[in-house]
Amino acid sequence: MNVVVCVKQTPDTAASLSVKDGRASWGDAPLVLNPWDEYAVEQALRTKETHGGKVTALSMGPTEAREALKQSLAMGCDEAVLVTDPALAEADSLVTSAALAAALRKIGDVDIAFFGKQAVDTDTGVTAAQVARRLGWPSLTLTAAIPALDPSQRSITVERMMEESRQTVRAGLPAVVSVVKEINEPRYPSFMGIRRASKAEIPVWSAADIGLTPVPAAVLSWPEMIAPPKVEVSCEFIEGATPQEIAAQLVSKLFEAKVI
Amino acid sequence: MAEKVLVYLDHFEGVAPPATWETLGAAKGLAADRQSGVAAVAVGSGLDHLAAQAIQHGADHVFLVDSPSLKDFRPEAYADIVTQQLRDQAVEVWILPTTSRTRELAAMVAVDFETGVTPDVIAWESVDGVVVATRPIYAGKLHTREVNRKRTPQILTVRSRAFPIPEPEAGRTGEVTKLAITPGHAVTEVLGYKPSEAGVSLSDASIIVSGGRGVSNNPNLSPPAEITDPKQQEIWRAQQGFALVRALASVPGAAVGASRAAVDAGYIPYANQVGQTGKVVSPDLYIACGISGAIQHQAGMRTSKAIVAINRDRDAPIFKLARFGVVGDLYDILPALTTEFATRLGKM
Numbered sequence: 002m003n004v005v006v007c008v009k010q011t012p013d014t015a016a017s018l019s020v021k022d023g024r025a026s027w028g029d030a031p032l033v034l035n036p037w038d039e040y041a042v043e044q045a046l047r048t049k050e051t052h053g054g055k056v057t058a059l060s061m062g063p064t065e066a067r068e069a070l071k072q073s074l075a076m077g078c079d080e081a082v083l084v085t086d087p088a089l090a091e092a093d094s095l096v097t098s099a100a101l102a103a104a105l106r107k108i109g110d111v112d113i114a115f116f117g118k119q120a121v122d123t124d125t126g127v128t129a130a131q132v133a134r135r136l137g138w139p140s141l142t143l144t145a146a147i148p149a150l151d152p153s154q155r156s157i158t159v160e161r162m163m164e165e166s167r168q169t170v171r172a173g174l175p176a177v178v179s180v181v182k183e184i185n186e187p188r189y190p191s192f193m194g195i196r197r198a199s200k201a202e203i204p205v206w207s208a209a210d211i212g213l214t215p216v217p218a219a220v221l222s223w224p225e226m227i228a229p230p231k232v233e234v235s236c237e238f239i240e241g242a243t244p245q246e247i248a249a250q251l252v253s254k255l256f257e258a259k260v261i
Numbered sequence: 262m263a264e265k266v267l268v269y270l271d272h273f274e275g276v277a278p279p280a281t282w283e284t285l286g287a288a289k290g291l292a293a294d295r296q297s298g299v300a301a302v303a304v305g306s307g308l309d310h311l312a313a314q315a316i317q318h319g320a321d322h323v324f325l326v327d328s329p330s331l332k333d334f335r336p337e338a339y340a341d342i343v344t345q346q347l348r349d350q351a352v353e354v355w356i357l358p359t360t361s362r363t364r365e366l367a368a369m370v371a372v373d374f375e376t377g378v379t380p381d382v383i384a385w386e387s388v389d390g391v392v393v394a395t396r397p398i399y400a401g402k403l404h405t406r407e408v409n410r411k412r413t414p415q416i417l418t419v420r421s422r423a424f425p426i427p428e429p430e431a432g433r434t435g436e437v438t439k440l441a442i443t444p445g446h447a448v449t450e451v452l453g454y455k456p457s458e459a460g461v462s463l464s465d466a467s468i469i470v471s472g473g474r475g476v477s478n479n480p481n482l483s484p485p486a487e488i489t490d491p492k493q494q495e496i497w498r499a500q501q502g503f504a505l506v507r508a509l510a511s512v513p514g515a516a517v518g519a520s521r522a523a524v525d526a527g528y529i530p531y532a533n534q535v536g537q538t539g540k541v542v543s544p545d546l547y548i549a550c551g552i553s554g555a556i557q558h559q560a561g562m563r564t565s566k567a568i569v570a571i572n573r574d575r576d577a578p579i580f581k582l583a584r585f586g587v588v589g590d591l592y593d594i595l596p597a598l599t600t601e602f603a604t605r606l607g608k609m
Contacts (some may be wrong), residue, residue: 014537014557016399094378123398127365127380130368132341134368134369140365164273164278164465167455171450181531183531183532218378220411221379221408227406228405229402230566234581234583237584237586244593246592248594251569255569260567
């Protein structure tokens with residue numbers, strides 16, 4: 002199996018965000034592998050462990066995004082590729098999906114491209130489906146389990162999370178699969194993995210290298226970024242001699258506040 | 262006639278989530294800005310009643326692509342159909358509720374038009390004939406205003422509970438048109454469905470009762486003797502705690518949520534997780550039981566109208582967000598609260 006896992010570098014989820022010069026600022030919070038993508042890396046590695054082949058981690062982003070790729074290598078990916086280009090700096094999801102689709106074509110003979118559910122910074126969750134649409138591959142998003150994968154039959158069966166139920170879907174390969182947290186528990190990088198990753202030379206592809214010329218202009222623009230008003234609440238502590246007394250008071254207050 | 266504003270009627274087996282009607286209601290204003298009515302489109306099988314409901318909720322013209330072969334949501338086929346419809350009608354703004362299905366559907370159709378897609382919209386305005394939308398990013402730690410001035414259609418998906426649900430009007434009339442659009446070659450096959458583990462949908466719930474790590478914290482409970490592994494004993498304790506959370510939730514028909522700590526500890530499935538790497542929710546009432554309130558959890562529930570925190574630790578950060586707080590043991594408070602709710606809501 003030739004497996005690719007698409008990853009993004011994002012600020013740590015513990016970061017406090019503010020707006021600086023119209024852009025998001027996370028201060029000195031560390032940049033990490035997007036937490037959702039850890040599940041995608043893990044699933045890519047498990048796929049290789051079961052079916053053989055190799056795993057390539059692919060990212061589009063600034064040169065610093067190398068660190069997310071190094072973490073993917075440290076977890077066990079065989080290779081990594083960074084797509085970076087000044088013309089991609091203002092990419093929206095449409096441009097990002099075009100670049101990733103072009104890079105997947107360049108890698109060639111890919112069987113599965115794994116994605117995390119969404120990135121914790123922009124929260125759009127549309128890139129996987131857009132890459133699938135561009136490549137004409139089945140889009141198996143929000144996958145919580147892969148009950149069957151048969152490389153010889155070129156067939157994959159997944160369970161997708163919907164609000165009302167889990168939908169079981171069978172598709173042919175190659176396919177795009179985006180995964181949710183329920184699918185696995187990501188491994189920690191091993192000591193050997195970290196050593197190997199720290200020495201790894203990560204190839205860098207420009208837009209021209211992946212044949213994305215000219216780079217399409219972003220369609221979406223962001224005229225304003227706002228820190229939402231801080232919710233100023235002062236907590237009213239409910240006290241009473243017994244749990245029953247507390248419960249009665251609390252429920253009365255909730256009816257008064259019209260939230261029941 | 263050209264339909265300037267088209268709403269997508271998301272549904273599962275013909276039943277629309279509340280977000281579909283909220284979106285229809287919200288679209289009215291945008292359509293009025295354009296001196297246009299609101300049109301809607303639904304894809305699936307057996308949709309006549311859905312069309313009737315859509316008209317009651319404010320649609321002026323409903324287009325149905327209704328065929329037994331379209332019974333199951335398959336994003337590729339549905340995208341083919343909607344793209345065709347948007348082209349034929351020269352739609353300017355296409356609006357969808359945000360659900361597990363529509364995020365992907367909107368994304369694919371956006372590729373077909375090389376246009377932008379703005380998910381999770383919580384507010385919008387029309388500026389010079391285009392929609393400028395506000396959406397949360399970084400799990401709501403920031404908001405961004407986003408606009409697509411370059412291409413049509415503009416595609417936006419509306420977050421659940423961001424707009425009010427319109428009252429259905431029984432006598433309202435509208436037009437229904439059935440369209441025959443055949444999607445391209447099928448690339449997936451739906452084999453079946455399994456029941457969801459989450460119960461009442463978190464994104465649609467007006468009340469959510471959530472449990473955290475603290476639900477396992479009851480030294481008075483002794484696990485059965487056959488459970489000897491300390492980890493399993495902890496999970497057994499947590500399950501007793503979550504039984505209390507569920508009992509409370511069942512009285513007003515609330516959804517059950519959980520903190521990441523509770524999910525990671527194996528107390529409850531991930532489908533119930535609220536927070537930055539779970540669901541972002543915005544109910545009228547959020548009752549946090551034994552949840553300390555990590556920043557990632559806060560990001561997922563801070564826009565709730567009223568938050569109640571029940572925790573043994575008065576210094577827990579969750580109290581900084583809470584309108585009402587109870588410092589105490591959830592094992593004492595929750596049963597009393599369940600009884601009180603049942604009495605007041607006439608369910609006893």
